[in-house]
Every structure is written in structure tokens, then in C-alpha cells.
Amino acid sequence: MRLTPDQFWTYWEWLFERGGLLGGFLLALILAVLGFIAGFLIATIKYGPAEGFLQVAKILGEFFTVDLPKMSIRRIFAIAKLSFKEAIRNRILIVVAVFVVAIMFAGWFLDPKASNPAQLYIPTVLTFTNWLMLLMGLFLSTFSIPRDIANRVMYTIVTKPVRPTEIFLGRVLGFVAVATMNLVIFGVMSYFFIVRGLSHTHDLESLQNDGLAGETTSVRFHSHSFTLNEDGVGTTNMVKGHRHIVRKVGDKVVVSEQVDDLTARNPVYGTLRFTGRDGEENTGYNVGYMSEYQKYIEGDTLSSAIWKFENVDPKLFPDVLNFDMTLSAFRTYKGDIETPVGGVVIFRSLDGEVESDRIPFRVKEFQIDQHSIPLKLKGFRKGEPADLDFFTDIAQNGSFEVVVRCRDRGQYLGMAAADLYLRASEGTFVWNFIKGYISIWLQMFIVVCFGVMFSTFLSGPVAVIATISVIVLGMFGWFIDNLTTGKISGGGPVEALVRLPLQSGSETQLDLGNEMIEGAIKGVDRGLLFSVSTLKSALPNLYDLETSDFIAYGVNLFDGLLARHLTIAFGYFLMTSVIAYFFLKTREMAG
Amino acid sequence: MSSAAPAAPETNPTTSSAPTNPDIIVETRSLGKIYRDFWGRKKVQALKSLDIEVRRGEIFGLLGPNGSGKSTTIKLMLGLLFPTSGRAFVFGKEATDVAKNERIGYLPEESYLYKFLNAEETLDFYGRLFDMPASVRKERTEALINMVGLQRARRRQLREYSKGMTRRIGLAQALINEPEFLVLDEPTTGLDPIGTREMKDLIVKLREQGKTILLCSHQLADVQDVCDRVAILHQGELKELGRVDSLLKVQDVTQIHAKGLDENTKSQIRDLIAKSQGELLKMDNPTTTMEELFLDIVRDSENRPGRRSSNAS
Numbered sequence: 001m002r003l004t005p006d007q008f009w010t011y012w013e014w015l016f017e018r019g020g021l022l023g024g025f026l027l028a029l030i031l032a033v034l035g036f037i038a039g040f041l042i043a044t045i046k047y048g049p050a051e052g053f054l055q056v057a058k059i060l061g062e063f064f065t066v067d068l069p070k071m072s073i074r075r076i077f078a079i080a081k082l083s084f085k086e087a088i089r090n091r092i093l094i095v096v097a098v099f100v101v102a103i104m105f106a107g108w109f110l111d112p113k114a115s116n117p118a119q120l121y122i123p124t125v126l127t128f129t130n131w132l133m134l135l136m137g138l139f140l141s142t143f144s145i146p147r148d149i150a151n152r153v154m155y156t157i158v159t160k161p162v163r164p165t166e167i168f169l170g171r172v173l174g175f176v177a178v179a180t181m182n183l184v185i186f187g188v189m190s191y192f193f194i195v196r197g198l199s200h201t202h203d204l205e206s207l208q209n210d211g212l213a214g215e216t217t218s219v220r221f222h223s224h225s226f227t228l229n230e231d232g233v234g235t236t237n238m239v240k241g242h243r244h245i246v247r248k249v250g251d252k253v254v255v256s257e258q259v260d261d262l263t264a265r266n267p268v269y270g271t272l273r274f275t276g277r278d279g280e281e282n283t284g285y286n287v288g289y290m291s292e293y294q295k296y297i298e299g300d301t302l303s304s305a306i307w308k309f310e311n312v313d314p315k316l317f318p319d320v321l322n323f324d325m326t327l328s329a330f331r332t333y334k335g336d337i338e339t340p341v342g343g344v345v346i347f348r349s350l351d352g353e354v355e356s357d358r359i360p361f362r363v364k365e366f367q368i369d370q371h372s373i374p375l376k377l378k379g380f381r382k383g384e385p386a387d388l389d390f391f392t393d394i395a396q397n398g399s400f401e402v403v404v405r406c407r408d409r410g411q412y413l414g415m416a417a418a419d420l421y422l423r424a425s426e427g428t429f430v431w432n433f434i435k436g437y438i439s440i441w442l443q444m445f446i447v448v449c450f451g452v453m454f455s456t457f458l459s460g461p462v463a464v465i466a467t468i469s470v471i472v473l474g475m476f477g478w479f480i481d482n483l484t485t486g487k488i489s490g491g492g493p494v495e496a497l498v499r500l501p502l503q504s505g506s507e508t509q510l511d512l513g514n515e516m517i518e519g520a521i522k523g524v525d526r527g528l529l530f531s532v533s534t535l536k537s538a539l540p541n542l543y544d545l546e547t548s549d550f551i552a553y554g555v556n557l558f559d560g561l562l563a564r565h566l567t568i569a570f571g572y573f574l575m576t577s578v579i580a581y582f583f584l585k586t587r588e589m590a591g
Numbered sequence: 592m593s594s595a596a597p598a599a600p601e602t603n604p605t606t607s608s609a610p611t612n613p614d615i616i617v618e619t620r621s622l623g624k625i626y627r628d629f630w631g632r633k634k635v636q637a638l639k640s641l642d643i644e645v646r647r648g649e650i651f652g653l654l655g656p657n658g659s660g661k662s663t664t665i666k667l668m669l670g671l672l673f674p675t676s677g678r679a680f681v682f683g684k685e686a687t688d689v690a691k692n693e694r695i696g697y698l699p700e701e702s703y704l705y706k707f708l709n710a711e712e713t714l715d716f717y718g719r720l721f722d723m724p725a726s727v728r729k730e731r732t733e734a735l736i737n738m739v740g741l742q743r744a745r746r747r748q749l750r751e752y753s754k755g756m757t758r759r760i761g762l763a764q765a766l767i768n769e770p771e772f773l774v775l776d777e778p779t780t781g782l783d784p785i786g787t788r789e790m791k792d793l794i795v796k797l798r799e800q801g802k803t804i805l806l807c808s809h810q811l812a813d814v815q816d817v818c819d820r821v822a823i824l825h826q827g828e829l830k831e832l833g834r835v836d837s838l839l840k841v842q843d844v845t846q847i848h849a850k851g852l853d854e855n856t857k858s859q860i861r862d863l864i865a866k867s868q869g870e871l872l873k874m875d876n877p878t879t880t881m882e883e884l885f886l887d888i889v890r891d892s893e894n895r896p897g898r899r900s901s902n903a904s
């Protein structure tokens with residue numbers, strides 16, 4: 001699981017500082033201007049400019065004066081209920097059967113030897129549910145209005161006092177209700193599938209040390225070892241992402257069901273800085289390929305990555321200090337390809353006087369590398385070996401540093417701020433799981449909005465294709481980004497158009513001998529490119545709303561992120577409502 | 592042969608104001624419709640410059656052969672189509688205005704309803720679209736189902752309905768809001784003779800309740816029985832418009848039935864007729880049938896486009 005820096009923004013930070021609100025507002029503005037121009041052109045072709053302008057103004061006016069204020073909840077519900085009935089009577093619930101069959105197959109095919117079954121089961125189930133819901137949203141939403149128009153049932157609808165807004169809202173509401181019902185069923189079934197699929201316990205294989213340590217039997221391709229304290233309580237070691245609580249009851253040692261595989265931990269993040277080969281401050285090394293997102297430290301030098309944590313609440317870590325790493329390795333020579341690149345972690349106080357022993361690790365790429373250290377630990381005080389207490393000695397006032405170095409000469413370790421975090425045990429898995437389903441719901445909601453919108457002016461199959469295209473294009477937003485950040489030589493569209501007849505190469509500076517014109521061309525281009533990049537956000541990037549990793553890796557989905565996704569979905573809902581309104585309003589239902 | 596039909600004015604007289612007379616339920620002003628294909632190319636001129644008025648409390652019939660533009664006219668009045676030229680007003684408002692629908696009931700050519708709903712659900716659904724509270728919906732549903740005689744099929748999905756039953760539920764749907772103005776597109780098609788009789792009785796009864804009715808049909812007998820005024824369309828043009836009784840009166844024939852005339856008077860009349868080379872049959876103003884009139888108009892208009900030289904008002 002790889003977190004990107006933007007996922008850490010709080011909701012308000014995103015809304016106000018990172019352009020969430022501004023972007024939405026600009027998009028609305030650009031769409032409004034484009035819509036007005038398009039409407040005016042079409043009306044002009046039909047009625048001539050003066051009459052055309054009047055028509056556009058009239059429709060706009062009616063939107064605000066009657067069609068919005070005179071909406072009726074009862075009518076919206078009537079259409080919603082109708083859509084719901086229609087879907088049910090078209091046997092939408094067959095999809096539930098599909099889901100049951102699919103989940104049975106999953107039960108057979110998911111590899112029980114996987115190194116972390118939870119991290120296999122959860123994403124599989126969530127991803128499958130996600131796709132199924134998107135498909136359901138797509139096919140539910142795109143056919144009804146075109147069918148009503150083709151069957152002419154629309155004649156008896158629009159000759160009642162029904163407003164275009166109500167048709168759109170009613171349809172969306174109805175389809176979302178049907179899909180939600182399905183999603184709830186899927187969610188409950190998935191939950192039990194996951195819980196039952198992971199649930200197991202072990203018997204005792206052997207006991208040592210007067211019954212205070214031992215081995216469990218092998219169940220589901222793994223076994224654990226454990227030690228108990230004087231009170232006869234303890235846990236096993238972590239295998240395949242889980243542990244078991246072990247208790248001595250009378251003479252018997254009892255191993256309970258597994259714990260820790262279904263969690264929702266709240267990660268605590270720090271800020272990251274780097275030092276170079278000789279210990280000097282730098283910004284980390286680039287290794288020249290892959291993402292710019294991570295920076296690298298060099299092996300067997302003083303080059304290190306230093307995370308600073310501040311004001312960490314000791315209450316979040318009552319027994320142990322858990323921390324996770326998601327580092328990546330870059331090899332400048334192959335070396336021993338079997339052994340992963342190794343490194344060390346050191347916890348130290350801010351003044352650097354107290355530090356822990358070096359904790360060695362080997363990089364587990366593309367996985368979460370989970371560690372924990374005891375709160376009573378060995379280390380050094382002013383260079384002298386000492387027994388330390390984490391929160392009194394190292395983390396005074398909850399603030400401390402974590403230093404990561406790479407041990408292998410000539411190899412590099414890559415990291416970004418989010419690649420090392422403390423893992424507080426908080427939050428319940430069920431609630432996190434529900435949040436994951438809310439993410440799926442939001443994606444389905446967006447698809448339904450677009451599907452219904454397209455179906456107001458396209459036939460069913462074409463609306464399906466259009467909706468799919470929007471989703472696919474939305475996922476390739478980064479491509480348009482590259483196009484519009486101006487990195488491409490030869491300037492924007494207008495400049496390119498001017499260059500064409502001049503046969504001026506795209507590498508040379510534009511020279512028309514008139515700075516005003518050149519400036520104007522560049523200005524227009526900048527405006528155009530900016531508009532295009534804003535317009536791009538009219539296409540939803542469903543991939544960004546995907547959160548199954550959070551659930552799978554037991555990280556509590558940040559509320560700020562979920563709130564952001566909710567807001568984005570609502571934005572698309574508003575956008576599609578308005579577009580659908582104008583199409584329904586200006587469409588001849590009997591044409 | 593008179594000259595070609597006047598071309599429909601292509602300008603949209605938006606500047607002319609909406610009618611204010613509350614007794615004019617529908618008014619069309621040089622209403623025209625051209626169906627175009629996707630590319631905007633002309634396919635059919637379905638309606639040419641139609642001027643009619645439907646007055647409060649009357650039963651107005653739109654007549655014409657298949658494809659003459661009757662349904663097109665109705666759709667324009669309901670805002671289901673937008674006019675290519677001219678305007679249509681209903682209750683003094685633009686035909687595309689949604690609010691007018693509160694007072695209108697519409698029975699389409701075929702009953703276009705949701706096939707997966709049953710009769711009760713259908714009426715309940717349309718009742719909701721009028722924002723009617725549950726108790727009112729229930730009451731109206733009950734009354735209408737009884738009125739159209741679907742008590743025994745009320746819980747069956749419409750997909751199982753026969754043609755006549757579909758027609759009946761379509762009518763019930765059109766009456767759900769107790770409309771002031773009822774638009775019926777071929778109300779009697781698909782109905783058996785009893786159903787047809789009931790439909791006609793109902794239409795007359797609704798007029799007695801003060802409702803205004805616009806219907807179109809080519810069941811000429813129906814129209815003759817119930818309509819107060821008719822407009823006859825052919826190929827999108829208005830051919831005749833007037834009261835049914837005066838339209839059916841043949842003005843240039845006199846039919847004399849007399850009683851108590853003495854032989855002298857009779858011979859005088861005969862002489863008079865003989866003098867003007869006539870031949871007495873019966874002395875009377877005979878009435879023709881709707882069918883005669885209709886066939887006559889159609890025949891006539893095949894040869895001579897444009898409004899017929901009228902013999903009625």
C-alpha cells in the first residue's frame with residue numbers, strides 16, 4: 001500500500017488551500033460559459049440570433065424561477081419508487097446470486113498459503129464488489145429514460161406537472177436505492193466471508209519451560225510459537241499477519257482465535273528529512289528513474305532518512321510501539337539477488353543524546369513491513385549502554401526521531417514521508433470496512449449520475465459507451481495534465497497554429513516581430529490550456545476514490561479523505577443534474 | 592383551381608402576446624411543424640399554419656385521414672413537440688409551460704404506460720405526479736377503476752391487459768387529476784361497441800360537468816355523435832372548421848316535405864320548378880353524413896390544396 005502525499009491533507013486543507021473548492025468553482029464557471037455558448041449557437045441556428053438569445057435566457061430563467069423552486073419531493077419519490085420497482089421487476093436481484101457464486105469460487109481459489117491472507121481476501125472481495133457495483137450502476141442508469149422515450153411512456157409523464165429536475169433526481173435516487181440495497185447485501189456477505197475465511201485457532205504441539213512457552217500445531221499452512229508471562233498470559237508470534245492470545249487456564253494452555261489481522265489502525269505520521277553521504281543535510285538522492293515521489297539514501301554511508309515525530313500520545317501505545325515501513329530498494333549491482341537489501345532503524349531523542357539499539361530489517365518490497373519494539377528497551381545514553389523507557393527517555397514530551405540507514409554498500413533505499421509511520425491500535429475493523437463500502441458506494445453514485453445524465457440525450461447503448469468512456473478518460477487524467485502543464489515544446493494550440501504557416505520549428509522561440517501579438521498568443525494559449533486542465537476534472541477519476549488498500553492493510557481510512565471523496569461525488573452530482581436538466585428541458589419528447 | 596397554399600411563415604411571432612380570454616382554452620397561431628432528421632434535413636411537413644381555437648365547455652373534434660397531422664397538432668398543444676413556426680397557447684400560457692399540465696388530462700394514441708405496474712399502482716403513480724396526498728390518490732384510484740370497469744383486473748400487470756383494457760386504464764390515468772381540459776387521441780379505437788358507447792356517453796357527461804374536450808378520430812360516426820365543432824385536416828392543412836350541424840347541412844339543395852297544401856299551390860310549385868328546368872324530389876334542406884362530407888373534402892383537396900371555400904361558419 002502506497003499513500004500519496006495528497007491523501008494526508010485534512011478536509012479543510014484540501015477544500016480551501018489545495019484548491020478543492022476553487023477547482024470546483026472554476027469548473028462550474030467554465031462549463032456554464034461553454035454551455036451558454038453551445039446553447040446560444042444551437043438556438044441561433046434554429047431561431048436566429050435574437051430569438052435564440054431569448055430562448056436561452058428563457059430556459060435559464062425558468063431553471064431558477066420555476067423548475068428549481070417548484071420541485072416536489074413527492075414527485076421525486078414517485079419516480080424513484082418507480083425506478084426501484086422497475087429494477088426489481090427486471091430481476092436485478094439476480095446479481096446477488098452472481099455475487100454468491102463468485103464468492104464461493106473465491107473461497108476455492110484464494111491461496112490459503114498466502115503470506116497474509118487478510119491482505120489477499122479483503123482486496124479481492126472489495127475489488128470484485130467494486131466492479132460489480134460500477135457495472136450495476138452503469139446498466140441500471142442508462143436504459144430507463146431512453147426506453148421511456150422509445151416506448152413513449154414519456155408522453156404520459158411529461159404531460160403531467162413533472163419537471164426535468166424531478167425526472168433526473170427521481171431516477172438517480174431510485175437507481176441508487178436499488179444499488180445500495182445490493183451493496184448492503186454484498187457487504188454483509190463479504191464481511192462474513194472474510195471473517196469466516198480467516199478465522200481459525202490452533203492446538204498445542206509442544207510445551208517447554210514449565211508450560212510457559214511452546215509451539216502450536218500447524219493449521220492452514222502455518223504454526224506459531226509463544227511465551228507466557230508469570231500470570232500465564234501471552235501472545236504468539238506474528239505469522240501471516242496475525243497472532244493468537246494464549247492463556248493458561250488451570251493446567252491447560254488455551255490458544256484463542258486469531259487477532260490483529262482485521263484491524264483499523266490509525267497511523268501517526270512524521271516529517272521526513274535526509275542527510276547525505278557525509279552526514280550533511282540534503283534532500284535525498286534521485287536514482288534517475290521511477291517515481292519522483294520517493295528519494296533515496298545510499299548504503300553503507302552516513303546517508304540517512306530522519307523522520308521527526310512530535311507530540312505522540314503515549315496512550316496510543318500502551319504495550320508496544322508498532323511501526324510500519326513501505327520502503328523500496330534500488331540496486332546499483334545485482335549482488336545476492338535472493339537476499340533483500342538491508343537497513344537499520346534507530347529511535348533517538350531530539351537532542352540525540354539517547355538512542356535505541358540498531359534494529360535491523362530487510363526490505364519487503366510491495367508489502368507493508370510491520371515491526372514492533374517493546375517500550376522497555378536497550379540502547380545508549382551519551383554513548384553508554386543503558387536500559388531505556390521509550391516514552392521517558394527517548395520520546396520526551398512525545399517527540400523523537402527515527403533514523404533509517406541502508407547497510408549494503410552500493411545499494412539504495414527509497415522513501416517518502418508516508419513510508420514510515422507509527423501504528424496506533426484504534427478504530428474498529430467493522431467501521432473501517434463500512435468506510436470502504438462507502439467509497440464503493442460513492443463510485444457507484446457517480447456512475448449512476450453520469451449514466452442518467454447521458455441517457456437524457458443518448459440512446460441506451462450509446463449512453464453506456466459514453467459513461468464507460470468518461471470513466472476511462474477520467475482515469476487517464478494525468479495524460480492531459482502532462483499536455484497542459486506546458487512542458488511540451490512549441491507552445492499551446494494557438495501558437496502551434498501560427499507556427500504552422502510560418503514553418504517555424506517547435507524548438508525555436510516564437511518570433512513574429514511584434515511583442516504584443518506574441519504576448520497575446522501566449523496569453524490565450526495559457527488560458528486555453530488552463531481551461532482544458534480544469535475541464536479535465538469534469539471527468540471523474542474513480543481510481544482516486546478507491547480505498548480498498550486502507551481496509552486490506554488495516555489502516556483506518558482517514559476521515560478527511562472520505563469527506564473529500566463525499567464532496568467530490570456531490571460535486572459530480574450537481575454537475576450532472578444541471579446538464580441533465582438542460583437536455584431534458586430542450587428535448588422534444590415526441591421528436 | 593386556386594393558387595398554392597400560403598407558405599407557413601418561418602418567423603416565430605414571439606412578440607405577439609399571449610391570449611387573455613379565459614374562455615379560450617387552446618389557441619394556435621399559424622402553428623406549423625416540420626419533422627427533421629438528425630442532420631436537420633426536412634423529412635415531413637406535418638402541419639401547415641394552423642389557426643384554431645378550442646372554447647371552454649365544448650367538445651372539439653380534429654378530423655382527418657391517417658397522417659393528416661392530428662396527433663402532431665395534439666403533441667404541439669401539449670408541449671411534446673416544439674413548433675417549427677407559429678405558437679400554441681393552452682390556458683393562455685405557452686404550450687411548453689409545465690404548470691398548465693395541472694389542469695390537463697391526456698390520453699395518447701395508444702396507452703403508453705409502464706407495463707410492469709398494475710392498474711392501482713399506475714393510477715397511484717400518476718396521482719403522485721400531481722402531488723396528490725395519499726388519501727386523495729386512494730379515493731380517486733378507487734373511483735376511476737370502477738368507472739372504467741377494471742375492478743377485476745386491478746392487481747394485474749398492464750402487460751397482461753387486452754387492447755381495450757389498456758385503453759380503459761389509459762383513460763383513467765388521464766382523469767386522475769379531474770382535469771378541466773381533456774385531450775383524447777382516438778379515444779374509441781380498440782374498444783368494443785359497448786365500450787365505444789360508454790366512451791361517448793362519458794365524453795358527453797364530462798362536457799356536462801363543464802369540462803372542455805379536444806378529441807381526434809377518424810371514427811366519423813363518433814365525431815358526428817359527440818362533437819360540437821370540428822376541424823378537418825388533410826395533409827397538414829386545415830380544410831374545414833365549424834359547427835357539426837352546419838357543416839353537415841348541404842346548402843345548395845332544398846328539400847321540401849309539405850303538408851296541407853292544396854293542389855293549386857302544389858302545381859304552382861311544380862310549375863315553378865318545371866319552368867326553371869328543375870325536378871322536384873322532396874322539399875327540404877337535407878343533411879349529409881359525416882362520412883360523405885369527409886370523403887368529399889379529401890377528394891376535393893387532392894385536386895385543390897389550401898382551405899376549402901367554406902360553406903359553413
Ligand SMILES: Nc1ncnc2c1ncn2[C@@H]1O[C@H](COP(=O)(O)OP(=O)(O)OP(=O)(O)O)[C@@H](O)[C@H]1O
Binds near residue numbers: 636657662663700
Ligand atoms: N416523429 C416523427 N418523425 C417524422 N415524421 C413524423 C413523426 N410523427 C409523425 N410524422 C409524420 O407527420 C405526419 C402527420 O402525422 P400524425 O401522427 O400527426 O398523423 P395523424 O393525423 O395523427 O394520423 P393517424 O390518424 O394515423 O393517427 C405523417 O406524415 C407522419 O408520417
Ligand SMILES: [Mg+2]
Binds near residue numbers: 661662663700776
Ligand atoms: Mg394520430
